[in-house]
Amino acid sequence: DIVMTQSPLSLPVTPGEPASISCRSNQSLQHRSGDNYLDWYLQKPGQSPQLLIYLASNRASGVPDRFSGSGSGTDFTLRISRVEAEDVGVYYCMQALQAPLTFGGGTKVEIK
Amino acid sequence: QITLKESGPTLVRPTQTLTLTCTFSGFSLTTTGVGVGWIRQPPGKALEWIALIYWDDDKRFSPSLKSRLTITKDTSKNQVVLTMTNVDPVDTATYYCAQWLGHEFDPWGQGILVTVSS
Numbered sequence: 001d002i003v004m005t006q007s008p009l010s011l012p013v014t015p016g017e018p019a020s021i022s023c024r025s026n027q028s029l030q031h032r033s034g035d036n037y038l039d040w041y042l043q044k045p046g047q048s049p050q051l052l053i054y055l056a057s058n059r060a061s062g063v064p065d066r067f068s069g070s071g072s073g074t075d076f077t078l079r080i081s082r083v084e085a086e087d088v089g090v091y092y093c094m095q096a097l098q099a100p101l102t103f104g105g106g107t108k109v110e111i112k
Numbered sequence: 113q114i115t116l117k118e119s120g121p122t123l124v125r126p127t128q129t130l131t132l133t134c135t136f137s138g139f140s141l142t143t144t145g146v147g148v149g150w151i152r153q154p155p156g157k158a159l160e161w162i163a164l165i166y167w168d169d170d171k172r173f174s175p176s177l178k179s180r181l182t183i184t185k186d187t188s189k190n191q192v193v194l195t196m197t198n199v200d201p202v203d204t205a206t207y208y209c210a211q212w213l214g215h216e217f218d219p220w221g222q223g224i225l226v227t228v229s230s
Contacts (some may be wrong), residue, residue, distance in 0.1 A: 054216035096215040099172040101161040
């Protein structure tokens with residue numbers, strides 16, 4: 001199984017400031033197509049997870065452009081250019097390259 | 113608009129069989145590349161993928177749960193049914209279904225909290 005490791009576990013943020021979350025896999029997530037099969041999801045308090053980023057760097061429909069994803073191979077980053085209060089919740093990365101699909105342990109983002 | 117909704121029992125006794133239904137609208141499970149997956153989340157814990165069924169009836173399961181799981185689809189009813197046998201209190205979780213688009217889950221259902229307890 002591919003193991004996904006996120007850091008930090010908790011991230012206190014100041015509104016208007018940038019934030020970033022790291023996600024590492026123990027094997028490359030690069031598909032033969034060249035795409036990296038890595039997704040980012042946000043689970044806001046009391047809600048279902050929602051897709052933010054797919055294929056490492058593609059924003060899902062309706063996702064604000066302050067969210068961006070980058071990385072390749074085994075090392076990925078989710079960045080929020082200017083955090084807003086509505087961005088609080090738990091962020092998960094997930095590898096979509098092969099079954100079993102696996103998630104990171106989550107990063108809880110909260111306002112300072 | 114694509115929606116998915118999970119239904120089933122909210123309380124199950126240990127050793128019983130759990131049957132969950134995902135009823136969806138706005139897409140078809142006959143469309144090439146599309147699938148429906150199940151993901152669960154124990155209270156206060158992280159997400160765990162458990163099963164996926166594809167448009168062509170191919171199926172994938174979490175290795176740790178494979179022996180206990182069955183997944184089927186009814187394209188005429190727009191439903192996917194997940195069955196888990198011999199449940200245990202550790203199976204207590206919120207169970208989500210979600211549309212699979214080849215490399216991501218989008219959107220997700222609202223989830224159903226299933227408690228396994230005697």
